[in-house]
Amino acid sequence: MATLSHFCAVKTPYPSLFKRNVHFPQLDFVATITFGSVQNKSVKASCCERVQRVICKAQAGDIIDPKQTKNESFGEGPGELTCVMKFGGSSVASAERMREVADLILSFPEERPVIVLSAMGKTTSNLLLAGEKAVSCGVSNVSELQELACIKELHLRTIEELGVESSTISKHLLELEQLLNGVAMMKELTPRTKDYLVSFGECMSTRLFTAYLNKLGVKALQYDAFEMGIITTDDFTNAEILEATYSAVAKRLTGDWMSDPAIPIVTGFLGKGWRTCAVTTLGRGGSDLTATTIGKALGLREIQVWKDVDGVLTCDPNIYPRAVSVPYLTFDEAAELAYFGAQVLHPQSMRPAREGDIPVRVKNSYNPKAPGTLIVKTRDMSKAVLTSIVLKRNVTMLDIASTRMLGQFGFLAKVFSIFEDLGISVDVVATSEVSISLTLDPSKLWSRELIQQASELDHVVEELEKIAVVNLLQNRSIISLIGNVQRSSLILEKAFHVLHTNGVNVQMISQGASKVNISLIVNDNEAEQCVRALHETFFESDLSELVWESPSGNGYVTTPLSTLAN
Ligand SMILES: Nc1ncnc2c1ncn2[C@@H]1O[C@H](COP(=O)(O)OP(=O)(O)O)[C@@H](O)[C@H]1O
Numbered sequence: 001m002a003t004l005s006h007f008c009a010v011k012t013p014y015p016s017l018f019k020r021n022v023h024f025p026q027l028d029f030v031a032t033i034t035f036g037s038v039q040n041k042s043v044k045a046s047c048c049e050r051v052q053r054v055i056c057k058a059q060a061g062d063i064i065d066p067k068q069t070k071n072e073s074f075g076e077g078p079g080e081l082t083c084v085m086k087f088g089g090s091s092v093a094s095a096e097r098m099r100e101v102a103d104l105i106l107s108f109p110e111e112r113p114v115i116v117l118s119a120m121g122k123t124t125s126n127l128l129l130a131g132e133k134a135v136s137c138g139v140s141n142v143s144e145l146q147e148l149a150c151i152k153e154l155h156l157r158t159i160e161e162l163g164v165e166s167s168t169i170s171k172h173l174l175e176l177e178q179l180l181n182g183v184a185m186m187k188e189l190t191p192r193t194k195d196y197l198v199s200f201g202e203c204m205s206t207r208l209f210t211a212y213l214n215k216l217g218v219k220a221l222q223y224d225a226f227e228m229g230i231i232t233t234d235d236f237t238n239a240e241i242l243e244a245t246y247s248a249v250a251k252r253l254t255g256d257w258m259s260d261p262a263i264p265i266v267t268g269f270l271g272k273g274w275r276t277c278a279v280t281t282l283g284r285g286g287s288d289l290t291a292t293t294i295g296k297a298l299g300l301r302e303i304q305v306w307k308d309v310d311g312v313l314t315c316d317p318n319i320y321p322r323a324v325s326v327p328y329l330t331f332d333e334a335a336e337l338a339y340f341g342a343q344v345l346h347p348q349s350m351r352p353a354r355e356g357d358i359p360v361r362v363k364n365s366y367n368p369k370a371p372g373t374l375i376v377k378t379r380d381m382s383k384a385v386l387t388s389i390v391l392k393r394n395v396t397m398l399d400i401a402s403t404r405m406l407g408q409f410g411f412l413a414k415v416f417s418i419f420e421d422l423g424i425s426v427d428v429v430a431t432s433e434v435s436i437s438l439t440l441d442p443s444k445l446w447s448r449e450l451i452q453q454a455s456e457l458d459h460v461v462e463e464l465e466k467i468a469v470v471n472l473l474q475n476r477s478i479i480s481l482i483g484n485v486q487r488s489s490l491i492l493e494k495a496f497h498v499l500h501t502n503g504v505n506v507q508m509i510s511q512g513a514s515k516v517n518i519s520l521i522v523n524d525n526e527a528e529q530c531v532r533a534l535h536e537t538f539f540e541s542d543l544s545e546l547v548w549e550s551p552s553g554n555g556y557v558t559t560p561l562s563t564l565a566n
């Protein structure tokens with residue numbers, strides 16, 4: 001055995017990845033190869049195989065000229081992974097859809113994608129329902145649960161229609177039923193068990209899809225995110241991704257790809273709690289976050305999220321079917337839109353993309369020709385007014401007025417420290433010196449039991465009443481107007497006109513520091529009507545003349561609305 005130290009021109013943000021022992025059977029020695037200094041990122045994934053070829057010609061102990069290595073070895077090979085393609089539940093809802101998704105992936109031969117998949121169709125919701133029913137149905141009735149039957153039927157039919165081995169997921173189907181039996185026996189479904197239970201959805205969809213690609217002769221490798229380096233907090237059902245994830249995922253995926261290239265097929269939505277080592281989930285819709293996390297980890301060129309709509313739309317199409325797709329968004333706009341309730345993107349999913357400055361493309365797997373929405377760091381806002389209208393329902397609002405005199409300092413700090421102590425986060429805030437109106441982040445409350453939510457709210461009010469007069473208002477909605485807040489006067493003028501015409505009273509208004517969002521709070525039962533009326537005015541109205549503030553700031557000019565819309 002001999003050791004060969006060698007530098008070749010390969011750029012990588014993860015140098016340790018490239019220091020490895022390689023056995024060369026032809027020479028019968030192991031070389032310790034240190035891939036060091038850094039020139040050309042595009043060759044990093046293929047270096048191993050090619051360097052092997054060069055080194056095979058060498059004698060043990062030889063120092064190889066880096067130039068020679070570069071010339072001779074970097075012409076061919078697998079190339080590096082180029083993008084992430086994430087397909088949501090609606091895109092992989094059946095065998096037919098899986099076939100179409102496979103065709104779609106293979107229709108981009110220039111791409112070397114990492115594929116992230118969600119569970120098939122409504123599998124996650126069915127798993128959760130089955131788990132909840134199992135708590136009280138009794139062990140002998142578990143096998144009769146309609147949701148379990150539905151999950152089994154869908155997956156077994158898919159196996160048959162794709163023509164893959166039933167052993168691909170037979171163990172998972174068996175274990176799933178055993179787990180539900182366990183829940184029925186224990187008569188409880190803890191958040192930890194819930195996460196383990198729903199993980200079966202992604203674990204099965206990715207195995208089926210990988211087997212299908214392999215059957216087509218396309219080399220693909222299945223990865224469970226919790227075994228692959230997605231490391232999270234231990235907040236079951238709503239875990240946060242930890243920083244260590246990025247290097248771990250890069251090491252695993254790039255390392256495997258370099259040594260034996262195969263399309264990685266990764267479970268979305270799942271992670272591994274760093275203390276418990278148990279399976280965690282990233283909150284409903286979390287596969288988007290898996291995709292952007294992998295995109296950032298590998299420094300990829302693009303992150304694609306494939307949905308069942310033509311991109312991010314001007315509003316929720318379930319509320320108003322005439323919504324149209326928005327061609328461009330900034331990360332800030334997309335993050336606000338997602339955070340304030342647009343189901344199309346996971347609330348946290350923009351963060352890794354923004355940090356890595358990696359464009360996110362939202363596309364329609366049912367209509368791949370549609371251009372979709374491109375989300376980037378900056379875009380030309382000079383003509384932008386309103387981009388999208390988002391509705392968040394079932395919000396709790398609190399009016400809090402200080403019992404002390406005007407000028408009392410520390411009031412806001414006291415109020416927010418109460419929320420901090422109780423671990424409740426706040427969404428929208430409007431303040432004066434002695435009063436605050438705010439809404440509570442429902443996602444933090446939704447993850448808890450209804451009864452727990454109610455007692456938590458009582459507790460918040462109790463604590464606040466020590467320093468203020470508190471009015472708790474439930475069944476409110478936040479309507480978020482995402483767009484160019486530089487045009488807030490125009491947006492508000494139009495919006496208030498529409499709401500006044502519809503007889504709606506706005507109970508609170510807030511314009512965030514993000515400069516992309518104005519939030520209006522209205523009653524739940526008026527909210528959908530408001531969204532429809534606002535959409536008609538901002539996106540469909542044939543108003544030819546509209547007064548708006550000039551971007552140059554020198555007064556008011558008259559501009560046709562059509563030229564302002566995106
Ligand atoms: N502003 C919006 N733009 C696009 N889709 C939206 C919007 N608001 C809500 N939706 C809903 O989000 C759905 C897509 O998100 P989701 O169901 O999470 O997709 P997938 O499961 O394919 O990842 C659409 O079918 C649509 O009904």
Ligand SMILES: N[C@@H](CC(=O)OP(=O)(O)O)C(=O)O
Pocket residue numbers: 087088089090118119124125201268269283284285286287288
């Ligand atoms: N399957 C999970 C995760 C996910 O992201 O799904 P989808 O991509 O279908 O929204 C859920 O239903 O929440």
